[in-house]
Amino acid sequence: MRVIGMMSGTSYDAVDAAAADLTLDGDTLVLTPLGMVSAPYPGELRAALAAALPPARTTMREVCRLDTRIGQAFASLAVRADEELCEGRADLITSHGQTVYHWSENGSVHGTLQLGDPAWIAEATGRAVVSGLRGRDVAAGGQGAPLVALVDVLWLRGRPGRPVALNLGGIANITAAGRAGPPAAFDTGPGNALIDAAVRHFTGGRLAYDEDGALAARGRVDEALLRRLLDDPYYAQPPPRTTGKELFHLPYLLAALAGHETLPAEDVVATVTRLTAVTVADAARSVRATEVIASGGGTRNPALMAMLRGELGGIPLYGSDDLGLPPAAKEAYAFAVLGFLTVHGIAGTVAACTGARHASVLGSLTPGREGLRLPEPAAVAPVRLRVAGRPGGGREM
Structure with a gap:
């Protein structure tokens, strides 16, 4: 399955997209990197985002505008990633979106908010989108982060x-x-x-x-x-x-x-x-x-x-x-993996790492142009990840 993982980190300077061919080989998940593309946020959007982030005050109007404009920025890069990295044959897109607030008090996380409406990605690409990855772990009593621990x-x-x-x-x-x-x-x-x-x-x-x-x-x-x-x-x-x-x-x-x-x-x-x-x-x-x-x-x-x-x-x-994973693309590849796990019905968290009551299948699904066609659930959850071309996980160090 060809999966595009997308994210913009807490530095909110650009959107990154990394594409991977992912296959299950017994209890091993094999990741073949297909490359990465990146695009800076338009200056006006970045300024609006910076002006709305804590400790600044904002309005629901501005939150709605940011949700739309960030979604459109992700959609534009997703189209490019599909064409340039997947030859127009991506099977799935995973969007982490842009974290704008992580509600943490006294060591507990009560909620988390990522903007970037996935409907814009699904509409522009025709592909199904996994998004909203953090919320399920928070609902299960976890911190919702670090999300790529698994x-x-x-x-x-x-x-x-x-x-x-x-x-x-x-x-x-x-x-x-x-x-x-x-x-x-x-x-x-x-x-x-x-x-x-x-x-x-x-x-x-x-x-x-x-x-x-x-x-x-x-x-x-x-x-x-x-x-x-x-x-x-x-x-x-x-x-x-x-x-x-x-x-x-x-x-x-x-x-x-x-x-x-x-x-x-x-x-x-x-x-x-x-x-x-x-x-x-x-x-x-x-x-x-x-x-x-x-x-x-x-x-x-x-x-x-x-x-x-x-x-x-x-x-x-x-x-x-x-x-085997470039430092600039590693997180985006990780989100591609999490989306792959979600559509195969496999939990994407380690409860001991986030503090959740249990591991959870992550995210919400936005159907693509042809509706929502999920693969058969995996018979076995992977216990290791191998980057293709890197036997044993990398060169000897």
Whole structure:
């Protein structure tokens, strides 16, 4: 089955689509990557989205407009992905949509909201769409995140020790897998969120992110500010735990900067970059990681990756491309897998990772142009994921 996985992360800068040919071979799910395409949000849409996100106030009118316009942006890229990656023969599209709010209080998640009406995707492509992936896990008492934990567990199964998958998006999250302990997954804290917020603030919006880690590389970490940031109670919460830009946003950073207003912009960026490295490394050690396999936009930041290597000490740090999945596309491929599991009647969560009462089949289905034709339910749920052309899951490391 050819499945297109689509997402836009918490940095809300672009929509990504990755296509995969997915087949079940006994208890192994085989993923053949077909490629990835990406398109930035139109500037006006990105600005409207930024203006509506917490802690800003918004209106139901604006939420409706964003739901439609984000859905249309996803639909446009879905058409391109089908034509360029699947030769117009995609069987299914999975859309994560755009997370705009994750309702978390006192360690529990009560609701989650992703915008991007899937009807626009189904109408434009004629394909059935799986969407609304997080809600079912939340309804089952889970955190609704990190949502790709099952994919990571399948992908890393068979590797020695305690391999940890790391996603460095706007929010960073890890999945601990392998045979050395039960699976675990949680958001470690800000990935790029505070870095991006600092860069936009200090450049007056001229820059959206720290390209090539240039600002952080020029700056010096302010230890007092770093200690203040590390004192946030979030880091002391036991997993499973999740967070988002509802917490880690510009006003949060500006409040932490009280008394540090004279710090150069480069020092602030260096400090919040170090914060991400420290909190990720602390999380990796807490699950006894023997290796970390990183993906996401943060892997393109050399300053962040250098700091992370230093904080990890002797724990090896690799890129997900070493195991066959490009860092920029890994999350989109994971959502393709989740959609495949849904239409085959297979649960897409690990209850121990999200804190849910049970594993759940995820999402809602929007029929395509020819109605809804589901495949036969799978006789056996997969226990491992193999990336085609990568025997054993990747090159020897």
